[in-house]
Structures are given as structure tokens and as C-alpha cells.
Amino acid sequence: MDWGLAMSEGRREWHDSTPLAWEKECERFFTALKKFDDYLASEKPLQVSAEKLFQSALADALTHIGQIAMLRRMAGVPIKGENYYVAEITVGRVGADQAAPRKEFD
Numbered sequence: 001m002d003w004g005l006a007m008s009e010g011r012r013e014w015h016d017s018t019p020l021a022w023e024k025e026c027e028r029f030f031t032a033l034k035k036f037d038d039y040l041a042s043e044k045p046l047q048v049s050a051e052k053l054f055q056s057a058l059a060d061a062l063t064h065i066g067q068i069a070m071l072r073r074m075a076g077v078p079i080k081g082e083n084y085y086v087a088e089i090t091v092g093r094v095g096a097d098q099a100a101p102r103k104e105f106d
Helices: 003-008 022-042 052-073
Strands: none
Touching: 003 022, 003 052
16 A cells, blocks of 8 residues: 555655564554545646556555455455445545445355
């Protein structure tokens, strides 16, 4: 998410982060996601095309989500699928506090 924000702001930088304890990693992720979301919701112009943003930082995040889901299935602890078309998705709600699933798949 830091990479997506940097690109949106016109900065060409990448930073490797030192892994933290789980709670701190979650905090770091949601903080970065909120900063990125706030920028995208602002009146500030994107300094990169939306296509490039989706082809890079967002596509990368989706790839890793798929990898995690696959590894969890292989380990016998799959993530339940959810129908995001009917999910309660609220603009600006980017933290851990999310609505309960409306329709899950086994």
C-alpha cells in the first residue's frame, strides 16, 4: 500500500520493511491502507495513470492475497469465500473493523 501511495503522489520509491510482530504488522498495514485510501478519495490528482496503478501496486496486492488463500487451502485451513457483490462495502472503511459477511461459500 505504501508503494501505491508513493506512485499516486508521483514518488518512485520502494522500501523494504522489517517484519514486526503480527499485531504491529496489522497496524502498519491498516495505517498504510488508510493513507492510500485517503489520497485516492482526495481532490489531489493521481501522478500516475489509474491503469498503471492497477497494473502495479494493486495487482501485486491481489496476487499475494491469492497466494495466501492457496497456501491456507494447502495447509487445511481455507479461508471462506465471500460474494463481494452483495457484501456491505462502505467507502472509507479500510480498517480491521468490517461488516459481517452476507453470503459466504464453503
